[in-house]
Amino acid sequence: DTGVSQNPRHKITKRGQNVTFRCDPISEHNRLYWYRQTLGQGPEFLTYFQNEAQLEKSRLLSDRFSAERPKGSFSTLEIQRTEQGDSAMYLCASSLGTSGATQETQYFGPGTRLLVL
Amino acid sequence: AQTVTQSQPEMSVQEAETVTLSCTYDTSESDYYLFWYKQPPSRQMILVIRQEAYKQQNATENRFSVNFQKAAKSFSLKISDSQLGDAAMYFCANRGGADGLTFGKGTHLIIQP
Numbered sequence: 001d002t003g004v005s006q007n008p009r010h011k012i013t014k015r016g017q018n019v020t021f022r023c024d025p026i027s028e029h030n031r032l033y034w035y036r037q038t039l040g041q042g043p044e045f046l047t048y049f050q051n052e053a054q055l056e057k058s059r060l061l062s063d064r065f066s067a068e069r070p071k072g073s074f075s076t077l078e079i080q081r082t083e084q085g086d087s088a089m090y091l092c093a094s095s096l097g098t099s100g101a102t103q104e105t106q107y108f109g110p111g112t113r114l115l116v117l
Numbered sequence: 118a119q120t121v122t123q124s125q126p127e128m129s130v131q132e133a134e135t136v137t138l139s140c141t142y143d144t145s146e147s148d149y150y151l152f153w154y155k156q157p158p159s160r161q162m163i164l165v166i167r168q169e170a171y172k173q174q175n176a177t178e179n180r181f182s183v184n185f186q187k188a189a190k191s192f193s194l195k196i197s198d199s200q201l202g203d204a205a206m207y208f209c210a211n212r213g214g215a216d217g218l219t220f221g222k223g224t225h226l227i228i229q230p
Contacts, residue, residue: 004161033217042121042208042220043162056216091162093217106218108154108162 002026004109006092012115013082020078021112025094032075033106034067035091043091049075050097082116089113119144119211123221130199131229137184138194138207138224146213151185151192156223157205165207168192196226204228 005024013019025032030051035043046065047057051072060066064082069075079086090113093106120143130136142151153165168176168185175183180200184193196203206225210218 035217040222042210042223043218045217045219048217059216105152105164105167107164110161 004092004094004107006090006109006112008112009110010113010115012117014117015082015084017082018078018080019082019114020076021090021092021114022074022076023092023094023109024074025092026096026107029094029096029107030072031095031097031104031106032069033093033095034075034077035093036061037089037091037111039088046077079114082114084116087114087116119146119149119213119219121209121211121219121221123209123224125224126222127225127227129227129229130196132199132201134199135195135197136199136226138196138209138226140192140194140209140221142190142192142209142211142219144190144211144213149211149213151183152210152212152218153181153183153192153194154208154210154220155203155205156208162208166194199228201228201230 007022033048034046037043049069064080067077089111091111092109095104095106097104122141149170151168154162155165156162166178166181180197182195206223208223209221
């Protein structure tokens with residue numbers, strides 16, 4: 001069990017640039033979640049996948065945010081035309097869940113810290 | 118909609134003592150789950166303990182236990198025999214549907230040696 005990994009761990013970009021983050025879940029996990037955590041706050045849920053299907057995306061912060069999980073394994077989160085307000089920690093989590101179940105434990109990655117200048 | 122409130126931004130406890138972290142929540146779901154996560158400095162978040170809302174018995178994991186008061190929508194975490202390694206941010210979270218977790222703002226726990 002290698003745990004959830006995220007790359008890069010840190011990203012500095014200029015306002016207006018696009019950025020993409022990658023998350024590799026625990027290998028047998030079928031569910032993958034993205035969260036954003038700003039300073040002094042708890043994580044805020046953005047979107048999640050069950051296998052390759054994106055089951056919830058209404059919580060993405062704007063249409064500049066998009067996520068994919070093309071083969072049901074790793075996932076990417078892209079932010080287009082970054083703004084200074086996008087500076088935050090972006091967390092990924094994975095779990096092994098059955099349909100409709102809510103109790104499974106989510107295992108978190110170390111996060112990608114984004115700074116938009 | 119779900120909300121989670123942690124009213125203690127910071128708590129301090131002497132090593133080996135007991136500390137209780139508070140959490141209240143609101144949910145419209147009848148079936149939901151509550152969690153406490155720990156986030157050490159510059160390290161990833163890990164699950165401390167979880168509670169199924171339909172269970173009346175309070176969950177316990179070694180030195181960690183919860184006091185779940187369903188009618189009051191309260192879910193506090195008790196840490197017994199506090200250790201230096203317990204120092205971290207602690208987040209209370211709720212999950213009531215198939216979406217992600219709803220987190221509180223966290224409590225910063227300081228352990229005094």
